[in-house]
Amino acid sequence: MSDLRKKLHDACVNYVRKSMDAAELGIKEAQKASNEDTKSSAGDKYETGRAMMQQETDRNLTQLNEANKLMVALKRISANGTSIKAEIGSVITTNNGSFYLAISAGIISVDGKNYFAVSPASPIGVLLAGKAVGDSFSLNGKPYIIEAVN
Structure with missing residues (x-):
């Protein structure tokens, strides 16, 4: 990963x-x-x-x-390793999309899959930080469930 x-x-x-x-x-x-x-x-x-x-x-x-x-x-972001909890540099998969917690760069396509590059200071970045598999949160009335953190 x-x-x-x-x-x-x-x-x-x-x-x-x-x-x-x-x-x-x-x-x-x-x-x-x-x-x-x-x-x-x-x-x-x-x-x-x-x-x-x-x-x-x-x-x-x-x-x-x-x-x-x-x-x-x-x-400052390590591109190596994996994470148990969402942190800067993590790839987080949710029921509503996959996110790369780094900088706000919009949608990035890698290997045919889209990821949202989001800043840790963005509203969704703040909500993602520290979350682990199985955790959930809501943003603008939309529920998110963490399916994987890498």
Whole structure:
């Protein structure tokens, strides 16, 4: 089962890397556009364009910073071993889907099966933490029963 954990962990790392690459590309494009923008007779247009490019750069820097935080969190997670109780890095199977408790990365497909990558701080992550096989909880009126923890 640790092979599954490793595959899910790698998928999350790839998800974060894609986010980082997109943010870095956005920063480069905004800087390039800002540098290519020449001052015209309509000075306000030039200043507005530069301000918009700065806002775009700032937005992408924020996204890059958030992606870096996710990568740091992933580096703290062991992709090896198994768990008896749900903890960070665990794969939890319930009657309503399977979850990878790591970062919020949405649905990840591994070996033809879908897993929800969820943060331990998310509402469902908080409810999953510490649960063992046979435990149950309810989220938004929907009952969940833990079928397996790995």
